[in-house]
Amino acid sequence: MSAVKQGKSRYGMVIDLDLCTGCGACMVSCASENNVPPAQKGTTERTGLTWMRVAKAENGLPFPESRGVFFPVLCQQCGTHTPCVAVCPQQAVDVDPETGVVGQMAERCLGCRYCMVACPYHARYFNWNDPVWPAGMEKTLNPAVATRMRGVVEKCNFCHGRLQAAKAKAAAEGRRDLHPGEYVPACVEACPAGAMVFGDLNERTSDVAQAAADPQAFRLLEKLGTGTKVYYKSRHDWVRRMGRDGKEA
Amino acid sequence: MLLAFGVYALARCLILGLNQTNMDNRFAFGLWIFLDLTVIALGAGAFFTGFLLYILRRHELKSVINSAVVIGFICYSGAILLLMVDVGQPLRAWFTFWYPNVHSMLTEVTFCITCYLMVLAIEYVPVILKNRKLRYIPSFLCFEFELHKLMYVLAGVGTFLSFFHQGSLGGLYGVMQARPFAYREGFFIWPSTFFLFIASAMAAGPSFLVLTTMLVEKISGKRLVEHSVLSLLGKISGMILIVYVFLKSLDTMVWINHTSPSAGVEAYRYYQWQPFGSWILFAEIVLFGLAPALILMNKSKREDMRWLVSAAALVCSGIALNRFVLTIQTLSLPSLPFDPFLSYSPSWQESAAFLAVVAYGVLIYSFSYRYLPLFPQERDLEASHVSH
Numbered sequence: 001m002s003a004v005k006q007g008k009s010r011y012g013m014v015i016d017l018d019l020c021t022g023c024g025a026c027m028v029s030c031a032s033e034n035n036v037p038p039a040q041k042g043t044t045e046r047t048g049l050t051w052m053r054v055a056k057a058e059n060g061l062p063f064p065e066s067r068g069v070f071f072p073v074l075c076q077q078c079g080t081h082t083p084c085v086a087v088c089p090q091q092a093v094d095v096d097p098e099t100g101v102v103g104q105m106a107e108r109c110l111g112c113r114y115c116m117v118a119c120p121y122h123a124r125y126f127n128w129n130d131p132v133w134p135a136g137m138e139k140t141l142n143p144a145v146a147t148r149m150r151g152v153v154e155k156c157n158f159c160h161g162r163l164q165a166a167k168a169k170a171a172a173e174g175r176r177d178l179h180p181g182e183y184v185p186a187c188v189e190a191c192p193a194g195a196m197v198f199g200d201l202n203e204r205t206s207d208v209a210q211a212a213a214d215p216q217a218f219r220l221l222e223k224l225g226t227g228t229k230v231y232y233k234s235r236h237d238w239v240r241r242m243g244r245d246g247k248e249a
Numbered sequence: 250m251l252l253a254f255g256v257y258a259l260a261r262c263l264i265l266g267l268n269q270t271n272m273d274n275r276f277a278f279g280l281w282i283f284l285d286l287t288v289i290a291l292g293a294g295a296f297f298t299g300f301l302l303y304i305l306r307r308h309e310l311k312s313v314i315n316s317a318v319v320i321g322f323i324c325y326s327g328a329i330l331l332l333m334v335d336v337g338q339p340l341r342a343w344f345t346f347w348y349p350n351v352h353s354m355l356t357e358v359t360f361c362i363t364c365y366l367m368v369l370a371i372e373y374v375p376v377i378l379k380n381r382k383l384r385y386i387p388s389f390l391c392f393e394f395e396l397h398k399l400m401y402v403l404a405g406v407g408t409f410l411s412f413f414h415q416g417s418l419g420g421l422y423g424v425m426q427a428r429p430f431a432y433r434e435g436f437f438i439w440p441s442t443f444f445l446f447i448a449s450a451m452a453a454g455p456s457f458l459v460l461t462t463m464l465v466e467k468i469s470g471k472r473l474v475e476h477s478v479l480s481l482l483g484k485i486s487g488m489i490l491i492v493y494v495f496l497k498s499l500d501t502m503v504w505i506n507h508t509s510p511s512a513g514v515e516a517y518r519y520y521q522w523q524p525f526g527s528w529i530l531f532a533e534i535v536l537f538g539l540a541p542a543l544i545l546m547n548k549s550k551r552e553d554m555r556w557l558v559s560a561a562a563l564v565c566s567g568i569a570l571n572r573f574v575l576t577i578q579t580l581s582l583p584s585l586p587f588d589p590f591l592s593y594s595p596s597w598q599e600s601a602a603f604l605a606v607v608a609y610g611v612l613i614y615s616f617s618y619r620y621l622p623l624f625p626q627e628r629d630l631e632a633s634h635v636s637h
Contacts, residue, residue, distance in 0.1 A: 042268070044273070046273035046274055046275060046276075046591075047268070047273045047274065048274075055585070055587045055588070056587065057586065057587035071585075071587060073585070078427075081426055081427070083425060083426060083427040083428075086352050086353065086424070087353050087354070087355065087424070087425070088350055088353060088355075089345045089349065089350055089353045089355040089356040089359060090341075090344040090345045090347075090348045090349065090350060090356075091348045091349075091350045092344075108341075108344060108348065109337070109338065109341075110336050110337070110338055110341050110342065110344060110345065111267075111336045111337020111338045111341075112335075112336045112337075112355060113272075113277035113278065113337070114353070114355050114421070116274060116275075116277035117277050117278055117425070117428070117579075117580065118425045118427060118428065119427065120427040120428055120584040120585070121584075121585065122274065122275055122584075122585070122588065124274070125274050126267075126274055126277065126337065127337070128266060128267055128268040128273075129266060129268050130266065149338075150266050150337065151266060151267065151336070151337025151338045152337055152338060153337075220585065221427075221513060221584065221585070222513070223511070223512055223513030224426065224427045224429070224512055224513065225426065225512075226426075226427055242586050242587075243586075245513055246513055246514065246584065246585065246586050247586060248586045
């Protein structure tokens with residue numbers, strides 16, 4: 001295995017929709033990895049926090065032709081035109097030039113929610129309430145990830161805590177570069193169907209780069225020109241058309 | 250009463266958080282942003298009247314400038330107040346000045362609105378100093394005299410700042426490349442909505458001034474301003490509105506035929522989601538745009554106060570509808586095919602907070618009318634009325 005040079009990485013993900021069963025393990029592992037607080041009383045689907053949601057889509061045909069698919073939607077890590085970065089008035093959102101990951105600084109965020117309005121993937125979430133963990137559950141908090149306060153926006157950052165941990169481990173071993181597979185987000189690790197592949201898209205021989213180059217791979221709403229780094233894959237034409245063009249089947 | 254109730258609602262939002270509103274992760278902007286945009290457009294009368302009076306020397310507008318400044322001050326301070334409650338972390342507002350992202354339209358809006366509120370406050374001072382009692386203090390009189398000399402500069406600065414923030418408010422949505430319903434191409438870094446917002450605010454400002462002046466005349470039962478001044482305001486409003494309607498129609502055609510399809514969405518799809526059918530586009534451009542513009546351009550119609558007021562009301566409603574479409578309709582439309590069309594209705598806290606701002610505005614205006622010479626012609630007009 002060749003080592004990945006830091007500073008030239010472009011981390012991305014490919015999700016095979018034909019393998020996804022919609023079990024939601026990615027959502028749960030994401031929440032527990034990133035200290036996303038549990039929903040409080042009165043929270044709805046529209047006001048809750050989840051960095052990853054699994055949306056169901058259907059082809060709209062009657063039985064027996066009816067088909068369904070699950071789209072796990074997380075921050076798509078836009079590359080060429082990053083809508084949230086451009087609009088944030090106080091630079092609380094940035095793209096890490098070393099990794100290509102779009103980061104959100106909760107401590108800098110004003111909570112104006114302009115980024116949420118600008119995001120076409122609805123992958124950003126606002127802390128409408130103070131985060132509360134039920135008694136005893138605070139012991140499960142991940143010490144590598146800071147919790148967020150009320151009134152700020154948060155979103156997926158490809159498990160930034162894990163990247164830092166991998167970098168620290170590499171440094172301790174005297175390496176400047178990460179081995180492929182050394183840094184993997186929680187959702188990818190948790191997926192029981194193995195539907196998600198993660199890695200450096202710039203590394204042409206990597207699994208993720210090869211999966212992204214597959215003719216069956218596509219990105220959500222490609223014509224928007226956001227240059228996302230999360231790819232989806234399906235052998236079904238209607239799924240590809242739906243995701244890529246944003247048109248209902 | 251209303252003010253106290255609204256302040257209670259505002260306090261709840263500040264202390265308990267924005268969970269008091271009905272906004273959510275997709276409807277991240279709600280009633281407040283829609284009204285902020287509307288109110289700031291209606292308050293444009295202050296800068297535009299100032300520009301016409303001090304820079305273009307339309308001296309007949311002197312009789313409404315004080316009222317225009319007070320309305321502008323109320324609109325801007327009210328909007329900023331609501332914005333401060335609307336953000337999740339109001340205490341971090343200064344971050345925008347300290348870590349500004351120069352690419353963000355919201356940065357431009359924040360800078361210009363804050364500066365312009367200061368300009369309005371300074372413009373308000375000479376009006377206050379004209380109070381009957383305060384005039385007896387010689388130093389105040391001197392200060393007022395000196396400030397008056399500055400008015401040309403302030404009007405210039407105000408016009409410059411207003412151009413930018415009215416435009417940036419339009420740019421706020423126009424730059425969102427990934428939301429094809431709102432996104433517009435434009436000139437250099439500014440989307441077309443930047444220029445359309447400036448034009449529409451310039452059209453709405455004088456119309457709102459006509460409406461408020463007529464309302465105060467009705468309530469006080471007095472003649473406050475020569476009606477020729479009001480029809481002049483109507484004419485100005487109509488002239489700009491006709492330009493706006495032309496530009497807006499052009500912009501809509503480009504958007505339907507080029508901008509939106511190249512982002513992957515044929516424009517007709519937006520109007521398949523009820524209740525926002527294509528009627529809303531027709532209402533915005535023809536009913537609340539072309540129709541009042543034609544009324545105001547007609548001399549005999551605009552000199553008839555009933556026609557003038559109706560047309561001015563249509564102009565102001567049209568601006569509100571335009572802001573509604575851009576803020577609320579944009580957010581209700583789904584961008585991903587598996588997401589639903591959403592509806593939103595404001596919570597009582599959101600409505601009460603806005604009503605508090607209205608109550609605050611009415612109070613400030615009433616006190617200003619009672620104690621300050623908002624309408625310099627009032628006394629002469631009353632005297633001639635009595636002598637008749």
